Amino acid sequence: MVKQYESRAPAYGIVARTLHWLTVLLIAAQFVIGWTMPGVHKDTQPVGLIAWHLGVGAALIAVMVLRVVWRLTHRPAPDEALPPLLGVVSGITHFLLYICLLLVPLLGWINASSRGWTVRLAGVVPYPSLSRTGSPFGHAMGDVHGILAWVLFSLIVLHVIAALFHHFVLKDHVLQRMLPNAGSSRDSTHNR
Numbered sequence: 001m002v003k004q005y006e007s008r009a010p011a012y013g014i015v016a017r018t019l020h021w022l023t024v025l026l027i028a029a030q031f032v033i034g035w036t037m038p039g040v041h042k043d044t045q046p047v048g049l050i051a052w053h054l055g056v057g058a059a060l061i062a063v064m065v066l067r068v069v070w071r072l073t074h075r076p077a078p079d080e081a082l083p084p085l086l087g088v089v090s091g092i093t094h095f096l097l098y099i100c101l102l103l104v105p106l107l108g109w110i111n112a113s114s115r116g117w118t119v120r121l122a123g124v125v126p127y128p129s130l131s132r133t134g135s136p137f138g139h140a141m142g143d144v145h146g147i148l149a150w151v152l153f154s155l156i157v158l159h160v161i162a163a164l165f166h167h168f169v170l171k172d173h174v175l176q177r178m179l180p181n182a183g184s185s186r187d188s189t190h191n192r
């Protein structure tokens with residue numbers, strides 16, 4: 001028997017919700033492209049799906065920088081009704097998600113630089129190179145990128161199961177807080 005509790009915490013702000021769902025779209029695209037694109041080898045050129053992976057990746061990096069800046073300056077109101085242990089577990093999962101959301105793209109970018117590939121936002125604005133061409137460190141980071149993508153995937157699965165568990169089993173308002181149509185009058189984010 002699952003203990004019921006009444007979550008009445010206000011919704012995430014419109015900016016936080018927009019950034020959350022934009023990240024979801026970009027990450028979903030990155031996984032699909034990353035898992036279907038041809039294997040990357042020494043003489044591979046950044047064309048086709050690989051070019052798409054770098055392009056979507058550049059957009060994701062920009063969105064994540066905005067998201068982290070926004071999150072650090074706009075803390076969501078704590079859900080007072082949430083059992084303390086659940087609050088700690090969700091806090092740790094969100095923190096790990098943020099770490100992976102920053103590290104996975106960063107390692108992909110380092111690897112792209114070590115291959116002599118320039119990462120460009122919208123195909124126009126070049127990002128700086130993060131490692132020299134042919135760097136063994138940059139090469140190794142490509143492997144870590146692929147492994148950490150699986151860690152990120154596992155966290156996302158856990159996160160989505162938790163959101164659905166809140167909605168369908170605990171029947172509280174945790175999922176509603178993050179939905180695009182969540183009430184703006186109950187906006188919870190406030191400047192620190």
Ligand code: HEM
Nearest residue numbers: 030031034035040057104105108109111112119142146149
């Ligand atoms: C969270 C976002 C991302 C996800 C989920 C993701 C996922 C993946 C996956 C699944 C692979 C294939 C790994 C393998 O076959 O072992 C891959 C490879 C790669 N990704 Fe990403 N990626 C992301 C972001 C980026 C970004 C931002 C860049 C660069 C700007 C990038 C550059 C690369 C490169 C260069 C490879 C080939 C690495 C190698 O085989 O050495 N990725 N990515």
Ligand code: HEM
Nearest residue numbers: 023024027028071076090094097098156160163174175178
């Ligand atoms: C790529 C997939 C996803 C990623 C990377 C992701 C990431 C995150 C992160 C980092 C947070 C913490 C927000 C903060 O406090 O700053 C969050 C919150 C949240 N996400 Fe996701 N999310 C994803 C998909 C989803 C999906 C598919 C759902 C719904 C089924 C969902 C529902 C929620 C909810 C309800 C919250 C608020 C949780 C709370 O207030 O305790 N997320 N998400």
